[in-house]
Amino acid sequence: MAEGNSPLAAGPLETRTVSHLHPAGSFDLADHPEPTGREEIWRFTPLDQLQPIWADPAAAAVAVTRTSDQGCWAEPLSPGQGSRGSVLVPVDRAAALASARAERADHLRLAAGRRYDQPIRLDLRVDSETGLAAHHLVIEAEAGSSATVLLRHGGQGRYLGNVEIVVGPSAQLTVVSIQDWRPGSSHLGQHEAKVHPKASYRHIAVSLGGDLIRLQNNVSYAGASGAAELLGVYFCDAGQHIEHRLFVDHNHPKGKSLADYRGALQGRRAHAVWVGDVLIRSRAQGIETYESNKNLVLSDGCRADSVPNLEIETGDIVGAGHSASTGRFDDEQLFYLRSRGLDPDEARRLVVRGFFAQLVARIGVPDVEQVLMDKIDRELATGPAL
Numbered sequence: 001m002a003e004g005n006s007p008l009a010a011g012p013l014e015t016r017t018v019s020h021l022h023p024a025g026s027f028d029l030a031d032h033p034e035p036t037g038r039e040e041i042w043r044f045t046p047l048d049q050l051q052p053i054w055a056d057p058a059a060a061a062v063a064v065t066r067t068s069d070q071g072c073w074a075e076p077l078s079p080g081q082g083s084r085g086s087v088l089v090p091v092d093r094a095a096a097l098a099s100a101r102a103e104r105a106d107h108l109r110l111a112a113g114r115r116y117d118q119p120i121r122l123d124l125r126v127d128s129e130t131g132l133a134a135h136h137l138v139i140e141a142e143a144g145s146s147a148t149v150l151l152r153h154g155g156q157g158r159y160l161g162n163v164e165i166v167v168g169p170s171a172q173l174t175v176v177s178i179q180d181w182r183p184g185s186s187h188l189g190q191h192e193a194k195v196h197p198k199a200s201y202r203h204i205a206v207s208l209g210g211d212l213i214r215l216q217n218n219v220s221y222a223g224a225s226g227a228a229e230l231l232g233v234y235f236c237d238a239g240q241h242i243e244h245r246l247f248v249d250h251n252h253p254k255g256k257s258l259a260d261y262r263g264a265l266q267g268r269r270a271h272a273v274w275v276g277d278v279l280i281r282s283r284a285q286g287i288e289t290y291e292s293n294k295n296l297v298l299s300d301g302c303r304a305d306s307v308p309n310l311e312i313e314t315g316d317i318v319g320a321g322h323s324a325s326t327g328r329f330d331d332e333q334l335f336y337l338r339s340r341g342l343d344p345d346e347a348r349r350l351v352v353r354g355f356f357a358q359l360v361a362r363i364g365v366p367d368v369e370q371v372l373m374d375k376i377d378r379e380l381a382t383g384p385a386l
Contacts, residue, residue, distance in 0.1 A: 019311055021277040022218075022247040025089030027079075029100060032093035041092060044273040044305055046241050049186060049212050053094070053132060053158055060131025060157055064106065065123040070116055072147075076104035077138055084138050087194045088164035091216060094188035098160035101134035105164075108149065112142035112168070119148040119176075119365050126157035129184070134160045141171040141199075148174040150365060154209075156182040161189035167199040167226075174202040176363055180375070181210030190216040195255075197223035204363055205244060205261075207234040208375055213242045219257065220249040227256040232274075233359055233372065235379050236302070238267025246276040246291070250284040259291035262359050264352055266379070268301035274324075277309040280317060288318040295326040296355050298348075298380075349380050 021040060026032065034054050035042035066073065077084040084105050090096035110116065126133040139149060145168065153159065159181075167173045179187050187210055195201045207213045219228045228248065236242045248257045263272045276291040295304040308322035342350070356376060360369050 019247065019277055019279045021245075021275060021309060022279070023091055025091045027085070027090060027096065027099055029093070029096045032090065032096045034093065041245070044275075045214060045243060046212065049241070053097070053160070053186070053188070057130060057132045057158070059101065060126060060128035060133040062133045062135045062159070063125040063127075064135075065125070067121040067123060068118055070118065070120060072108055072110055072116070072120060074107040074109040077107050078104060082107070082138070083140055083166055084136070084164065087166055088162055088190060088192035090162075090190060091218070092190070094160055094214070095162055095190035095216065098134045098136065098162045098189065101132070101160065102136035102162065105136035105138050108137065108139045110139075110141045110145040110147050110171070110173070113144040115145070116147035119150045121150045121152070123152045123154070124161070125155040126159050126185075127155045128157040132158050132160065136162045137164065139163065139165045139173070139175065141167050141173040143168040144170050146172040148176065148364060150368065151175070151177045153177070153179050153187060154181060156185050159185070159187045161187065163189065163191040165191070165193035165201070167193060167195045167201045169196045170198045171196070172200045174204070174364060176204045176206065176365065176368065178206045178208075178368070179210060179213050179215075180208045181213075183209070183211060185210040186212040188214045190218070192218045193220075193228070195219060195221050195226035195228055198225050200227045202229045202231065205232040205234075206372060207232070207242045207244070211240060214245075215243070216245045216247070218247045218249070221252040221255050224252050225254045226252070228258075230257070230259040231359060231362060232261035232263075233356055234261070234263040234272060235376055236263060236265040236270040236272045237379060239269050241271045241273070243273035244275070248278045248289065250278065250280045250287045250289065253284055254286040255284065256287065257289045260359060261292070262294045262296075262356060263304070264296045264298055264355065264376075265302035265304055266298040270302040272303075273305045275307045275309075276322065277311065278320065278322075279311045280313060280320060282313040285314060285316040286318055287320075289320045291322045293324045296352065297326060297328050298352070349377060352376065352380060
């Protein structure tokens with residue numbers, strides 16, 4: 001099949017209602033001026049850390065390793081070729097820069113009706129203290145396909161990454177994106193998915209290392225009865241800024257969406273931000289949605305900002321709700337465990353593990369689940385003592 005004739009390549013995007021927390025997209029960098037902090041979408045982000053990115057540094061290389069091929073990689077896509085640009089339109093300056101700088105997009109095409117029993121793995125690594133690395137990935141899950149795609153980001157540097165996802169009719173797709181950078185790194189990106197009728201899409205964001213992580217995760221629908229599940233796990237350590245922003249555009253009837261993000265914070269100036277926004281258009285009758293964010297504060301000097309939003313244009317829905325909570329370590333749980341003979345550090349570890357365990361188990365990739373829990377254990381071991 002010719003690259004320009006993908007069966008899932010969409011035509012022009014539906015005119016999007018401008019949401020309170022989601023500006024209209026544009027590929028033109030001039031439409032995304034450098035933020036000042038007065039903009040709603042940038043008000044939580046430490047803009048001083050972004051100056052090296054806006055300064056237009058020389059390009060840095062992204063080392064791409066495919067550790068599981070399974071015959072699903074197609075030819076790379078240039079801007080405007082095939083399905084590239086049919087779903088993802090940049091909504092901020094970082095995404096627009098990534099789109100402009102990534103000359104070729106890696107292209108993963110999952111064949112119609114095929115079930116991929118093993119995760120498809122892609123490792124993305126940067127090792128540059130001065131340059132700016134940009135990457136674009138297009139994932140097309142054709143009708144009736146089923147797969148898990150695992151993205152691992154690591155190394156050290158400044159990274160901009162766009163991920164464009166098309167989930168075809170009745171397809172089942174899980175995308176797991178792990179951000180585990182070394183200190184001194186920053187990662188900004190936009191992940192955008194279009195979910196077709198009767199398709200099921202799960203996105204799982206795991207954000208751990210790096211000085212600054214800021215991900216915009218968006219979902220819209222290409223027809224009725226699509227389902228999306230957005231999950232997130234993050235551990236924010238001293239001096240780190242981890243920011244997740246979600247936008248679900250219920251633009252067709254009978255869709256479903258669930259967002260569940262959980263994070264732990266420890267150390268001075270650890271800052272976590274979660275902003276969830278669900279837009280229910282007037283035509284989206286019979287939809288069901290819920291979004292939740294929970295933060296566990298493990299020490300003094302941390303800050304968690306949690307902003308759930310619902311924008312509802314019709315009352316003809318099954319249900320819509322949101323919740324957000326930020327709490328200190330549970331003294332009653334700790335007392336119970338210590339009364340059973342556990343030392344404070346082990347009791348603390350068990351409580352935090354329990355906080356994350358249910359969500360981590362939904363990743364569905366056992367080796368990743370184990371690595372993540374081990375990483376959380378290591379973070380706790382280096383944190384402030386109780």
